[in-house]
Amino acid sequence: MTCLYYNSNLNEYSTKRFRRPSKCPPVDNPYVFADFVKDYDAPPFINKIFKNGKDVILAYFGILANASNMPGYLGGCGSIGDSLLPYPYAYELLTPSLQAQMPLEEFIHSFQGIGHITLLNLHKAFHPGTTNFNTCYYMFEIESITGPSALEQLTTLRIGSYFVYHYGIISTTFNAVSGWKISKISSLPEDFLCAPDHGWIYSATSLVTFVYKDWYELITQIDQVKHEGNIVYVYASNPKASYRFDFIRITNGYDILLHENVCIKGTFQKMNLLKPQDQQLKLSILNPDLNLNFSNFGLQK
Structure with missing residues (x-):
């Protein structure tokens, strides 16, 4: 089993996905x-x-x-x-x-x-x-x-x-x-109304490039971007290691980072690669922005 992926198409960034309502079907729910x-x-x-x-x-x-x-x-x-x-x-x-x-x-x-x-x-x-x-x-x-x-x-x-x-x-x-x-x-x-006019954080490939290549020097290249429904997988590597970054594309078009994976013995394993000051870039309980409860339904105040 290998964790390397090639023949990537990196030109997946399109402004057409922003500023549109949801076309996503509801989650299949057995409960009413x-x-x-x-x-x-x-x-x-x-x-x-x-x-x-x-x-x-x-x-x-x-x-x-x-x-x-x-x-x-x-x-x-x-x-x-x-x-x-x-x-x-x-x-x-x-x-x-x-x-x-x-x-x-x-x-x-x-x-x-x-x-x-x-x-x-x-x-x-x-x-x-x-x-x-x-x-x-x-x-x-x-x-x-x-x-x-x-x-x-x-x-x-x-x-x-x-x-x-x-x-x-x-x-x-x-x-x-x-x-x-x-x-x-x-x-x-x-x-x-923010993306795509401002910033790079809303694109999976841009985030991986800026953070893991430019900031951390952890990767040297992006090998492939793979879409499965609204899940975006970004495969990247350096000469010694392979990585996969899992994003979910939400209704407003933003790619939200969910998981960082490192290939260990042929299997991708979840890790926390972001530095403490950058945890707001991933949707997890370590994200300090989640302590700000903006919405008004059923939230802990």
């Missing part, structure tokens, strides 16, 4: 709110024990997909979705420590102005440890539908509903009694 609905009002509402972190995240967004908290916001033509009913169910998928930081009322309020949520991407993110198997991290991207507030309607005459996009990291934690739960959600808003 109807799977959990009870005919009583007192918790606990969910008795299922989730066996892995991905499963509990799918359940979380499956429950929240059709929830809406739109009083005071424009959108729809009557009742919207399942209204506030799903929120207490989704709340039960958070760890007790996260619930202690965000009471149910605050959790519901954090979705103010959100009428629908679609999960667009869900992928395993970098785990900086090697021994803590009770924690897993996932990159996620969502599309939500919102509308202007009553004040905006009066002051700007803005009407209609519109789509907004966020991406980030969800941390999940395992407990022997309760199974997997969500322990933290950190997200960043997607901007559609």
Whole structure:
């Protein structure tokens, strides 16, 4: 088995991918709110024990997909979705420590102005440890539908509903009694008007070239760029080693670095190659930007 790739086409940077809404189909999700609905009002509402972190995240967004908290916001033509009913169910998928930081009322309020949520991407993110198997991290991207507030309607005459996009990291934690739960959600808003006019950070090949070749002198060349759906693999090397950098292309066209891999005995293995001052260049829990919770839905404050 080899980790070397050649015959690369490096001219993959195109401005046409920016400033466009999502064409990505939703993540295939086996869960919907109807799977959990009870005919009583007192918790606990969910008795299922989730066996892995991905499963509990799918359940979380499956429950929240059709929830809406739109009083005071424009959108729809009557009742919207399942209204506030799903929120207490989704709340039960958070760890007790996260619930202690965000009471149910605050959790519901954090979705103010959100009428629908679609999960667009869900992928395993970098785990900086090697021994803590009770924690897993996932990159996620969502599309939500919102509308202007009553004040905006009066002051700007803005009407209609519109789509907004966020991406980030969800941390999940395992407990022997309760199974997997969500322990933290950190997200960043997607901007559609910055790239491609400013900077190089939005292109996978540019980031690999500037950081790993020019700054770190770790690679001497890019060997191949490979696309699999919205995943971008950049293969690079120097005379003694081969590397693979895994990116995900999100809705606004940005290539977001998820994993750095080094070829060891014919197999790519995940490593943390970025220096401490450059961790903001990769979407992981080591990224300091994720401590800034910009969005307003279900986030730890």
